[in-house]
Amino acid sequence: MEALSQAITPPGISFPYKTNSSSHVPSHGLTSLILRKTRSPANPSPRISHTSLVRASAVQNTKTSIDLSDPDWKSKYERDFEQRFSIPHITDVLPDAEAIRSTFCLKMRSPTEDFVGGYPSDEEWHGYINNNDRVLLKVISYSSPTSAGAECIDPDCSWVEQWIHRAGPREKIYFKPEEVKAAIITCGGLCPGLNDVIRHIVITLEIYGVKNIVGIPFGYRGFSDKDLTEMPLSRKVVQNIHLSGGSLLGVSRGGPSVSEIVDSLEERGINMLFVLGGNGTHAGANAIHNECRKRKMKVAVVGVPKTIDNDILHMDKTFGFDTAVEEAQRAINSAYIEAHSAYHGIGVVKLMGRNSGFIAMQASLASGQVDICLIPEVPFNLHGPNGVLKHLKYLIETKGSAVICVAEGAGQNFLEKTNAKDASGNTVLGDFGVYIQQETKKYFKESSIPIDVKYIDPTYMIRAVRANASDGILCTVLGQNAVHGAFAGYSGITVGIINTHYAYLPIPEVIAYPKSVDPNSRMWHRCLTSTGQPDFI
Numbered sequence: 001m002e003a004l005s006q007a008i009t010p011p012g013i014s015f016p017y018k019t020n021s022s023s024h025v026p027s028h029g030l031t032s033l034i035l036r037k038t039r040s041p042a043n044p045s046p047r048i049s050h051t052s053l054v055r056a057s058a059v060q061n062t063k064t065s066i067d068l069s070d071p072d073w074k075s076k077y078e079r080d081f082e083q084r085f086s087i088p089h090i091t092d093v094l095p096d097a098e099a100i101r102s103t104f105c106l107k108m109r110s111p112t113e114d115f116v117g118g119y120p121s122d123e124e125w126h127g128y129i130n131n132n133d134r135v136l137l138k139v140i141s142y143s144s145p146t147s148a149g150a151e152c153i154d155p156d157c158s159w160v161e162q163w164i165h166r167a168g169p170r171e172k173i174y175f176k177p178e179e180v181k182a183a184i185i186t187c188g189g190l191c192p193g194l195n196d197v198i199r200h201i202v203i204t205l206e207i208y209g210v211k212n213i214v215g216i217p218f219g220y221r222g223f224s225d226k227d228l229t230e231m232p233l234s235r236k237v238v239q240n241i242h243l244s245g246g247s248l249l250g251v252s253r254g255g256p257s258v259s260e261i262v263d264s265l266e267e268r269g270i271n272m273l274f275v276l277g278g279n280g281t282h283a284g285a286n287a288i289h290n291e292c293r294k295r296k297m298k299v300a301v302v303g304v305p306k307t308i309d310n311d312i313l314h315m316d317k318t319f320g321f322d323t324a325v326e327e328a329q330r331a332i333n334s335a336y337i338e339a340h341s342a343y344h345g346i347g348v349v350k351l352m353g354r355n356s357g358f359i360a361m362q363a364s365l366a367s368g369q370v371d372i373c374l375i376p377e378v379p380f381n382l383h384g385p386n387g388v389l390k391h392l393k394y395l396i397e398t399k400g401s402a403v404i405c406v407a408e409g410a411g412q413n414f415l416e417k418t419n420a421k422d423a424s425g426n427t428v429l430g431d432f433g434v435y436i437q438q439e440t441k442k443y444f445k446e447s448s449i450p451i452d453v454k455y456i457d458p459t460y461m462i463r464a465v466r467a468n469a470s471d472g473i474l475c476t477v478l479g480q481n482a483v484h485g486a487f488a489g490y491s492g493i494t495v496g497i498i499n500t501h502y503a504y505l506p507i508p509e510v511i512a513y514p515k516s517v518d519p520n521s522r523m524w525h526r527c528l529t530s531t532g533q534p535d536f537i
Helices: 073-084 194-208 219-223 258-268 279-294 321-341 358-367 388-398 432-446 459-463 469-487 522-531
Strands: 134-136 163-166 181-186 212-215 272-277 300-305 345-351 372-374 401-407 452-456 493-498 501-506
Touching: 134 501, 181 194, 181 219, 181 258, 194 212, 194 272, 194 469, 219 258, 219 279, 258 279, 272 279, 272 469, 279 300, 300 469, 321 345, 321 358, 321 401, 321 452, 321 459, 321 469, 345 358, 345 432, 345 459, 358 372, 358 401, 358 522, 372 388, 372 522, 388 401, 388 432, 401 432, 432 452, 469 493, 469 501
Parallel strands: 181 212, 181 272, 272 300, 300 493, 345 401, 345 452, 372 401
Antiparallel strands: 134 163, 163 501, 493 501
């Protein structure tokens, strides 16, 4: 995504009010309810973004701090929030765009074949979503900033309603199905559920009546590489792809410039683009959306958030996460059996999570077999009287074995820094799993205590599996709603599940910075209760 990153400039940020929790500070004025900043020994600066890509333009125009002395500040905040979370529509730049009755007709029970004599509709069907339907973003009213996981705007934790757009089919659409050429791309790394989303985008497009559907191979790269050709897609092609892991279309990082991509869209006649990817991919999608608006092109660009780390803002979870947690159980259980069966056995499992420790935390909580869980958001010492190794020695002396689960981004402060970047602009991390294995052996050798350490890294095994039932349902609904959003004329949006409901959000608001585990959250406290580990500080 290096070429795409040139289109996005990180904004300035100010912090008007700090809560009693060191892990929380409100954000730059009215731009966000809470900007979580997590410091760690590896990264003493606020964990806001690891590339300029994921610091998008959400906050460029709102740098004014909240004036809490203004008696009307709450209503002003709500108005600002509504404006920020309004979703772009093609009529913003093409006011004469024609709205027609929706061709999404479930009562017909079969895909629309043609439109001779007009567009069919379910006039008496009450399954459409009204454009004014909203979903509540936050559902907990905190009474104090010191409450576990509190997200407060002011010192009194005043309740402020924050509503976002409900996802689903609209009664009016802005594209004639016979004129649509839809394209799907998958970017970044593999993730369980990619094929499920592709499948349901295609199926839903066909129900609307679209016949020209293509897949762009290998992410954004497919727009510029002349050796890569479009893949025609239909229900027949995608019918069983969800039974396998990976991506039918292939994945890659990086790609051409935004201008080159939009040029390619014009040349190919593509007017619906569905982008499956994480923060960086979504930043690219937003840049493509903006360039299309600049050129006054009638193109809908819709994202589907794909990150196995679950680090997309505002959303309950992203697809692939549940599968990753479930598959991680196998690795943790194997480590437990190895450790429990050996004399002074220690099992070390490294799971995914560059900036966010959600997989490690929830996998540890689910397994009930982990004694120590280490994540990027929570600093720790390895050595010393309160260090990890001291506690590990205590576990060997009292239990006879131990299991450690670490997120890949944990403990980077102990490793030698490199300036290496991947194609997406992410810093190449050191292998903390190997490091803690080596330090553990060294520590116990110096203590003259025999141990047997087994190290398991299941990363690529987890990424490549097919989605489980929970993720399969999530992918199905995300794919369907992505198509509904595009036909409704929305662009520059992404779709996600929020408080168990599906909603559309403007892309800049979900990629401002990676979501991370709050060390003062109830979920992290539950994990600590399960492992029984101390603070390691």
